Amino acid sequence: MVMPFDDSDTTPDEALLADFARGDPSAARALTLRLTPRVFAHAYRLLGNRAEAEEVAQEAMLRLWRQAPDWREGEAKVSTWLYRVTANLCIDRRRRAKGGTVPLDAVPEPPDAQPGVAERMQARDRAAALQAALSDLPERQRQAVVLRHIEGLANPEIAAIMGASVEAVESLTTRGRRALAAALGTRKEELGYADER
Amino acid sequence: MPMSDDKHEAAWLETFFEAARAHPAAPSPALMTAVLRAAEAPPPAPPRVPLMARLRDAFGGWPAMAGLATAAAVGVWIGTALPEPATGASEAVWLVDIAPELAFDLAGDF
Structure with missing residues (x-):
């Protein structure tokens, strides 16, 4: 089975981002695998809507890629920066949708026949x-x-x-x-x- | 569980937080692919900068460009406005005479 992403890397986010800015494709893969689920889950918790959370997560990660060449190591943690960007994108969305209710699509996974x-x-x-x-x-x-x-x-x-x-x-x-x-x-x-x- | 008990309430709420941590919403494969594609896309080409803007930046902005232009204008003025050459014919001879070996070496090839 081909694993498209590999998150076994323990390199800090900041070092990976520096490698990414230098054009290392494996750094891009590692960061994508490590950060996208976190950003998406955070956006989902703030918005309660899967489709909107995906859009926010994609935009936040795109901004990270754009920011990479100008990233100054030691100034901020990548995760802190991403939480802030994600939250701001979520707030913008909720303000645009002001007055409407946010649909909740927390569909539980189908149950299986395993113990527990x-x-x-x-x-x-x-x-x-x-x-x-x-x-x-x-x-x-x-x-x-x-x-x-x-x-x-x-x-x-x-x-x-x-x-x-x-x-x-x-x-x-x-x-x-x-x-x-x-x-x-x-x-x-x-x-x-x-x-x- | 009396809800007035802060510790019990915190422990009770923690079971919800724990459940949320254990079951985070997972991103779709489409999102993962889109993010990775965006990372692998070449960065946008820098905008074309006009020649004058590049020169201005190379010399350190408009004040430096103005100083350079002034210096060049003064140089042209000095070169054209003086009534007679700075060196006369007799001084020119001296200038040649102070390097006689150069003239000799050049002549030696013939």
Whole structure:
């Protein structure tokens, strides 16, 4: 089986980007494989729409390719830069679509006959429920919660991405968590928490 | 689980975050291919720069170009406006005489 992409490389993003700027095609492949899924998943979490997230991810990666020759190593992390660009593209889209509801197309994968199906389905249901609840959060709260609790970034990095203070990020994540808990709390039984009352 | 308990609430929410991390939306093969194609495409050709703009940039901008033009004009003026040559016929002889070996070497070939 031909594997079109190979992500076994542990070279830092910044070094790969420098190699890419020098015309190394293997660096382009490694970066594509490593970063595109991350950018797409992040865009999807912010937008809740697969088609729009794909467009955003493609545009963000295109901007990275264009930026590569002028990238100054040590100035910023590639991932931080990409999170910021992706979030800005998502915000632009949502503002353009202001007034309309964002369709949620979190279609669960079809269940298979392997052991642990129920657990996996429950996890997928929870992921889908979280996505729905995230879509109802205000833009900044959603971005902060996703970066902190799903992407696993530290508050100072989130602050750099969002152009906010660390205190503002803490406040946004606290309020976001509270709103998520309230929204998900109404679906406890459905999501396998029937005994937790 | 009492929802007033912050720790319990955080742990409960964490199960959702964990599920989201375990099941990220995956990009389509079409997106991966499009991104890779964009990476492999040659960079856009730089725009053609007019000759005057290239000269201006090479000399360091319009102030430097103006200085150069002034210097050239002064040179032309000096060359044409003086009433008589800087060296007369007698000085010219001296100029030749201070390198006699050069004249000798040249003559030696004949």
